[in-house]
Amino acid sequence: MSEQDPQVPAQEPPATGAPPPPAAxxxxxxxxxxxxxxxxxxxLVAALVDGLVLTVGFLVLFGIGAAISEGLGLFMVFVAIxxxxxxxxxxxxxxxxxxxxxxxxxxxxxxxxxxxxxxxxRGAIRLVARYLSQIPCYLGYLxxxxxxxxxxxxxxxxxxxxxxxxxxxxxx
Amino acid sequence: xxxxxGYEIPLDGADLRTASALLLGCAALRxxxxxxxxVPCPLRELTxxxxxxxxxxxxVTATVELDPVxxxxxxxxxxxxxxxxxxxxxxxxxxxxxxSGLVYFALAALWLWELNRFSIL
Numbered sequence: 001m002s003e004q005d006p007q008v009p010a011q012e013p014p015a016t017g018a019p020p021p022p023a024a025x026x027x028x029x030x031x032x033x034x035x036x037x038x039x040x041x042x043x044l045v046a047a048l049v050d051g052l053v054l055t056v057g058f059l060v061l062f063g064i065g066a067a068i069s070e071g072l073g074l075f076m077v078f079v080a081i082x083x084x085x086x087x088x089x090x091x092x093x094x095x096x097x098x099x100x101x102x103x104x105x106x107x108x109x110x111x112x113x114x115x116x117x118x119x120x121x122r123g124a125i126r127l128v129a130r131y132l133s134q135i136p137c138y139l140g141y142l143x144x145x146x147x148x149x150x151x152x153x154x155x156x157x158x159x160x161x162x163x164x165x166x167x168x169x170x171x172x
Numbered sequence: 173x174x175x176x177x178g179y180e181i182p183l184d185g186a187d188l189r190t191a192s193a194l195l196l197g198c199a200a201l202r203x204x205x206x207x208x209x210x211v212p213c214p215l216r217e218l219t220x221x222x223x224x225x226x227x228x229x230x231x232v233t234a235t236v237e238l239d240p241v242x243x244x245x246x247x248x249x250x251x252x253x254x255x256x257x258x259x260x261x262x263x264x265x266x267x268x269x270x271x272s273g274l275v276y277f278a279l280a281a282l283w284l285w286e287l288n289r290f291s292i293l
Contacts, residue, residue, distance in 0.1 A: 041190035135214045136223035139279075145191055146181050146275050 035115075036167040037150035038107040043162055049101030054084050085127060093123020096170045106165045112149070113159065115168055122158045129154035178272030188268065192257035199236040199254070202229065222290045224282040225249075245289075249282050 058080040065076030091099045095117050097109035109126070111118050118126065133140025133153040140153030155161055202209050210229045216222050231250025234243035243250045260268075287293045 039184060039190070040187035044190065135218070137213045137215070137225035137228065139223060139225060145187055146183060146270060148179065148181055150184070
């Protein structure tokens, strides 16, 4: 590992179909990713918020179902699992690209090439790819720490990037 | 040689400090907590084959508890990560650059170590 000269020359980022970052905030450097990216800390906290939301939802559904009957409790487990899957596909694949956690942390999922929404199909691919990222002790998540485009494995497999909303505002 | 060394990756200082604080915080919590908390490796649970990070929780905790022998035996990356995390948190906050080849070599070396430890090789 070596230290890099912090004085990087001013240079315009390549056009990736998304609005360029404001000139006053040097979030992009020629050696770094091709545009502003959400940092590890923000993504981690957003994931924890999503985990909390889904856990509470699961406990409420299961609690209500189990209080009525054992069979309904089991049914509610399947409802909760389906809901959790839909949560990621619909919210990350939708126009905003934001789950509740990402909305709280002001970050969103966008297409790597266009800067627009990834759509529900690739939202589903992203969800399945999450499990691949988790398999080798979450190596696929940590990958963003040293990846040039700050992408996890599920980002790469769905050709998406996670970006700060201040640079890629949600357009409705 | 450039092919083997790979490209330069500028590491984000804020990301590194977050990951370092998370690593050391979790290690301190695990060392202080009763029992042996940990997340099982999904790859090893599913297939029996360890991943490059298997034993890392044990290794990092043993390093924090100043037991280098157990740390290296579990995963030699643990002591290195703890030293790196301390350097990142206590050192001057500057931009760091690493060669991609070094990252891939380290991952391959750790995986070979773990495959040997679990008698797969």
